[in-house]
Amino acid sequence: MSAIKYELLHVCKQSGARLGRLHTPHGVIETPIFMPVGTQATVKTLSPEELKMMNAQIILSNTYHLWLQPGDDIIKEAGGLHEFMQWDRPILTDSGGFQVFSLSNLRKITEEGVYFRHHKSGEQLFLSPEKAIQIQNNLGSDIMMSFDECVELPAEYNYVKQSVERTTRWAERGLKAHKNEKSQALFGIVQGGDFPDLRKMSATELVKLDFPGYSIGGLSVGESKETMYRTIEFTIPYLPTDKPRYLMGVGSSDALIEGSIRGIDMFDCVLPTRIARHGTAMTSHGRIVIKNKQYERDFTPLDHECECYTCKNYTRAYLRHLIKAEETFGQRLISYHNVFFLIRLMENVRQAIKENRLLDYRDEFFAKYGFSDPTNSRQF
RNA sequence: GGAGGGGUAGCGAAGUGGCUAAACGCGGCAGACUGUAAAUCUGCUCCCUGUGGGUUCGGCGGUUCGAAACCGUCCCCCUCCA
Numbered sequence: 001m002s003a004i005k006y007e008l009l010h011v012c013k014q015s016g017a018r019l020g021r022l023h024t025p026h027g028v029i030e031t032p033i034f035m036p037v038g039t040q041a042t043v044k045t046l047s048p049e050e051l052k053m054m055n056a057q058i059i060l061s062n063t064y065h066l067w068l069q070p071g072d073d074i075i076k077e078a079g080g081l082h083e084f085m086q087w088d089r090p091i092l093t094d095s096g097g098f099q100v101f102s103l104s105n106l107r108k109i110t111e112e113g114v115y116f117r118h119h120k121s122g123e124q125l126f127l128s129p130e131k132a133i134q135i136q137n138n139l140g141s142d143i144m145m146s147f148d149e150c151v152e153l154p155a156e157y158n159y160v161k162q163s164v165e166r167t168t169r170w171a172e173r174g175l176k177a178h179k180n181e182k183s184q185a186l187f188g189i190v191q192g193g194d195f196p197d198l199r200k201m202s203a204t205e206l207v208k209l210d211f212p213g214y215s216i217g218g219l220s221v222g223e224s225k226e227t228m229y230r231t232i233e234f235t236i237p238y239l240p241t242d243k244p245r246y247l248m249g250v251g252s253s254d255a256l257i258e259g260s261i262r263g264i265d266m267f268d269c270v271l272p273t274r275i276a277r278h279g280t281a282m283t284s285h286g287r288i289v290i291k292n293k294q295y296e297r298d299f300t301p302l303d304h305e306c307e308c309y310t311c312k313n314y315t316r317a318y319l320r321h322l323i324k325a326e327e328t329f330g331q332r333l334i335s336y337h338n339v340f341f342l343i344r345l346m347e348n349v350r351q352a353i354k355e356n357r358l359l360d361y362r363d364e365f366f367a368k369y370g371f372s373d374p375t376n377s378r379q380f
Numbered sequence: 381g382g383a384g385g386g387g388u389a390g391c392g393a394a395g396u397g398g399c400u401a402a403a404c405g406c407g408g409c410a411g412a413c414u415g416u417a418a419a420u421c422u423g424c425u426c427c428c429u430g431u432g433g434g435u436u437c438g439g440c441g442g443u444u445c446g447a448a449a450c451c452g453u454c455c456c457c458c459u460c461c462a
Binding site for chain 1: 408409410411412413414415416417418419420421
């Protein structure tokens with residue numbers, strides 16, 4: 001009895017993309033979907049009300065960060081993460097596996113788990129597959145991730161092979177440690193770098209363990225878009241069609257569309273909120289760096305075709321001013337717009353799947369975006 | 381009127397004979413950002429431009445092989461005493 005249930009509603013006749021519904025303890029989400037990231041129990045600068053206004057259906061949070069601060073025991077005592085942060089819709093938590101990658105110079109991997117050195121205090125920390133599950137059980141997320149190693153690309157075949165085997169063993173250990181199977185679903189994470197046989201091995205071994213959903217990890221970590229798409233293509237066939245597939249850490253608009261076409265159901269990414277804070281907006285006509293001088297006297301909206309709160313009320317000149325003056329309101333307005341933009345994009349993708357025209361939609365979107373070279377991610 | 385301190389690139393501020401077109405900070409202009417060590421990081425910022433050239437350190441005139449730095453003089457600013 002799994003805590004979640006995936007319902008495949010329709011397959012796009014033109015592209016093969018999947019339209020679905022994922023039933024979770026905190027509600028139903030429509031897939032393919034983009035999940036905004038709220039690492040420290042908040043999507044940076046945005047309130048739960050604002051996320052609801054833009055129709056965010058599920059958000060992501062992080063085991064590693066909440067374990068260190070404020071501590072998962074405190075969140076459990078608060079009544080769980082939903083209650084603690086006042087978000088009553090579904091939450092997915094990452095396991096800390098990405099921190100094995102992003103904090104690579106501060107950690108040491110062993111079979112038992114990973115030793116981290118706290119980046120500020122220098123304190124010695126240890127995270128294991130069991131510990132990651134226990135923390136997520138305390139957080140009470142709807143969907144939890146197995147503790148994995150996210151390997152940087154390019155990588156040595158032999159290293160990736162032993163890493164994948166270890167990640168699979170860790171997944172099995174996590175499954176055994178999981179206490180709340182009825183209220184929380186645990187996903188397995190497929191690794192294997194850009195090697196077809198290792199991805200196959202990873203996927204088939206995890207599928208044997210019968211997880212309620214599968215993530216594809218280890219992508220968007222330095223490889224080309226071409227490699228990423230190819231890797232998705234040769235991984236997906238080994239995943240069951242009656243379970244959700246989650247492509248971890250991917251959130252540029254082109255990759256959301258291309259991923260959906262290849263059968264991905266869920267995406268998450270810090271990109272929209274991070275670049276917003278740094279003064280860049282995603283628009284239907286391409287990325288614009290709002291802090292650039294050319295917008296100094298531009299009294300038009302960020303995106304003429306956008307209906308978000310920011311675009312309905314404020315000008316580029318004002319947003320540029322706020323960002324340059326380091327006013328947090330500017331970061332909020334652009335974060336709001338960027339997340340809205342990706343959520344709306346996925347609504348359009350779902351509609352296109354329903355109408356069996358996702359490939360046409362992709363071409364229209366790319367043409368308008370000013371996208372000419374599909375291997376050049378910089379335009380997104 | 382007397383005593384002292386100071387004038388360096390858009391601003392602040394190092395530098396007191398060659399390694400200085402001149403540290404550093406700010407500002408400015410660009411770029412990056414993909415399961416968030418990220419309101420962060422990187423580059424450029426006298427002029428023309430090729431890893432080449434041309435003009436600079438208040439003005440003018442000297443000393444020296446060589447000066448932003450030493451000397452003379454003029455201009456301007458600040459502090460204290462009258």
